[in-house]
Amino acid sequence: MKKATLLLVTSLVLLPKLFGAHKIDETLSQDHTYEKRLPERTYNIDGWNVFGDIRAGLLKYDYQNSPKNPTSLNKGHTDSKGFYVVPKISLRSPDLHGFMFQATVVGATDFGLNDEDYESRNFVFDPKEKKSFTLLQEAIAYYGHKNNRVLVGREELTTPMIDADDWYMLADSFELARYSNKQLKNTTFNLGYFNKMAGVWDSGANGTEFHSMSEASFIDPYDKNRIGNKGVYFASALYNDKKHHNLQVWEYYGVDTYNILFTQYDYTNLINSFKYDAGLQFIDFDDVGKLADEQSHTHIDYQLYSARFDGKFDNGFNFATGVSKFSDGEGQGATLGAWGGYPYFATGMIFHFFEAGSLRDASSYKAQLGYGLKSFDLPNIWVGYRYTYFDLNPTYSKSSNNLDQNSMMLNGFRVSYTSKKGAYFTGTYESVDLDNEPNTYSLRLIGGYRF
Secondary structure, eight states: OHHHHHHHHHHHHHHHHHTSOOOSSTTTTOSSOOOOOOOOOOEEETTEEEEEEEEEEEEEEEOSOOTTSOOSGGGGOOOEEEEEEEEEEEEEOOOBTTEEEEEEEEEEBOTTOSOGGGOTTSOSSOTTTOOOEEEEEEEEEEEEETTEEEEEEEEOOBOSSBBOOTTSSSOOEEEEEEEEEOOSTTEEEEEEEEEEEEOTTTOSSOTTSOEETTTTSOSOHHHHHHHOSOOEEEEEEEEEOSSSEEEEEEEEEETTSEEEEEEEEEEEEEETTEEEEEEEEEEEEEEOGGGGSTTOSOOOEEEEEEEEEEEEETTSEEEEEEEEEEOSOSOHHHHTTTTBOOOOSSOOSSSTTSSSSOOTTOEEEEEEEEEEGGGGTOTTEEEEEEEEEEEOOTTTOBOTTSOBOOEEEEEEEEEEEEOTTSEEEEEEEEEEEETTSOOEEEEEEEEEEEO
């Protein structure tokens, strides 16, 4: 019975993580951080498990556009800075004949230290209210039996295009129902429905509260009002032979909004002390239903083709490279990064694609070099540099004063620390050089302790 309970607890904890792509290191290509996932550290009280996280962050974004005298430069984004603390506490029930329950409460506060004028781009508080808040982030009812898993409630969930994106200050959470089946060898099938989400960084609504997926999208407000509150159905099939081949196909159907077809194949291999991952990715975005009719103010119809080659050596060195090509179609600004999904192979460490006028018919190229300091008896520290170049189409990409934009260059530096005892820290600095806009700079120092 104890073994069965342990397996059930493990499946509840890890199942959301298994939805993501198989990589040589699940964080090597990530845009947000290089924090390795830590094993959960729980306190057992008569079969009930208590665990949590206390996170703090110092954020600074320099757009060369003061909020005291704002201009239209850099899309009107103004300088932002602030210090925040985000505590999280979770409670999980013991196994009750295959059933388990979990609740998570999270909060965010600045203790009144920040200047509200400088909080427009920090993405911690609601951008209008700019005040501390608490949220029932998870409320899960879960059942597992043999190869079947069913979950209903609020959950931090990781899938390629709708994602908890929890390497920022506060993770996204979703009201959903989902089913998973692993009956076939090396294969997982998923079915589900996203109803609402909360998440300040990735929601187009008030992210400190739960809103429908259509309201939380980045489509035009006119279309949101006309469509009403709609959700997103999803289905997927994932195959991993646990040796070399990993294939995943995801279908997301947003009712009256847009459809996403996501496919990715990764080939992993080990040659002596060198392990590598060669990946191909294709994503198709299309408006559907009411968003596709002639009244719509938002038009979505484009494809994104990407490839990557990542590798790591036993001596501590690792690298990540990527290239992406956007087709000549509309909708990038209404879809990229929406709902927390950032699976793209060739973006920057912080700013990504938000500053360019448009990525229509654009290409991007990424080269990253990193080093783990285990040779210096510092196995928990990683340092790295990333360069990303965006080749923009000036026909579509215009500056704030309507000048042509041909390119955007991003330089990012990062140091990350993760301790098996629960402590973690990531410091990231990035600069952006974009045609006909003032250079922008960002510094993020985020750390915490999992208990």
